[in-house]
Amino acid sequence: MIKVKAANFYEGLERAGVGNGDGLVLMVDPTEQKIGDERTAQFASISSSDGEKIGMTTIQIHTKDMSEPKVFYTTNALKSAVATLSKITEMIMIDAKESHLLLSDEKKESVIKVELKEKGMMLELPDSPDGAVVLTLDREQFVNAVRLGGYSAIESNTAGTELIYFRIDENENRLLVMSARSTNLCKAEIPVKGVMSNSENKDSWHLINHKFVQSMVRQLSGDLIQIAFTPKFMVVQSQVARFGSKKSDGSEPTAYYN
Numbered sequence: 001m002i003k004v005k006a007a008n009f010y011e012g013l014e015r016a017g018v019g020n021g022d023g024l025v026l027m028v029d030p031t032e033q034k035i036g037d038e039r040t041a042q043f044a045s046i047s048s049s050d051g052e053k054i055g056m057t058t059i060q061i062h063t064k065d066m067s068e069p070k071v072f073y074t075t076n077a078l079k080s081a082v083a084t085l086s087k088i089t090e091m092i093m094i095d096a097k098e099s100h101l102l103l104s105d106e107k108k109e110s111v112i113k114v115e116l117k118e119k120g121m122m123l124e125l126p127d128s129p130d131g132a133v134v135l136t137l138d139r140e141q142f143v144n145a146v147r148l149g150g151y152s153a154i155e156s157n158t159a160g161t162e163l164i165y166f167r168i169d170e171n172e173n174r175l176l177v178m179s180a181r182s183t184n185l186c187k188a189e190i191p192v193k194g195v196m197s198n199s200e201n202k203d204s205w206h207l208i209n210h211k212f213v214q215s216m217v218r219q220l221s222g223d224l225i226q227i228a229f230t231p232k233f234m235v236v237q238s239q240v241a242r243f244g245s246k247k248s249d250g251s252e253p254t255a256y257y258n
Helices: 006-019 077-086 139-149 210-217
Strands: 002-005 023-034 040-049 053-063 070-075 091-096 100-104 111-115 133-138 163-169 174-180 185-191 194-197 205-209 224-229 233-237 241-246
Touching: 002 006, 006 040, 006 053, 006 077, 006 091, 006 210, 006 241, 023 053, 023 077, 070 077, 070 111, 077 091, 077 100, 077 111, 133 139, 133 185, 139 174, 139 185, 139 210, 139 224, 163 210, 205 210, 210 241
Parallel strands: none
Antiparallel strands: 002 053, 002 091, 023 040, 023 070, 040 053, 053 241, 091 100, 100 111, 133 194, 133 224, 163 174, 163 205, 174 185, 224 233, 233 241
8 A cells, every 4th residue: 555645646747747648657666765864755756758758756655565666557547536536635545456556535435446557658868968968047047938938939830930949058158048930039048057068069959849848847846957958858857856858850040149
């Protein structure tokens, strides 16, 4: 039996949902981990991926029945089950069966069955800084820059208009955020608190689909975030979650201005 706070569970599923997969990966680790000088806790990770992007987060859990980490591949029905139970209980109990999970309130007066899958989609993000430019940014400033600089990004049949463009200006210690369409161009810039570069292409534009960026910024937390632009990915680390997306194909924006 696994016990988890309902509100934290739902928030974790929301963060993982940035990955937009057709299922969820729940990995429960019964190992007691230090979270302070005298405190320990157990954690589970939740992730979702469609093969192009991924959302990953951790939540605190409690279990006495497990001795080894275990991975559960569930359908997206897990989120609706947690949302339903959150309305009637503060704590959710998870009873893991061979083919499904049983979610309930502590008294087991309400029980919801969530089917398990044989496997789930995972997108492997690079952990090495090789070929990457890593930035430290103020979270709120980054969110505002995406709202302003990414305003022109839309879904259309015209290549490039569904993208948000990022570029690091190391000389000025700033991150440029831009989007464009035939009628207008939007650009924002924010100061960078720190830059670590292992890339020869420091001044390159990084093209990312706007759906990922705009859904991600709603789930960021903490005062600071870290962004890594690798040769193939954009990876964002916030206080309790990690997000990643493959870069999009395309050319540098021709309407860029200083």
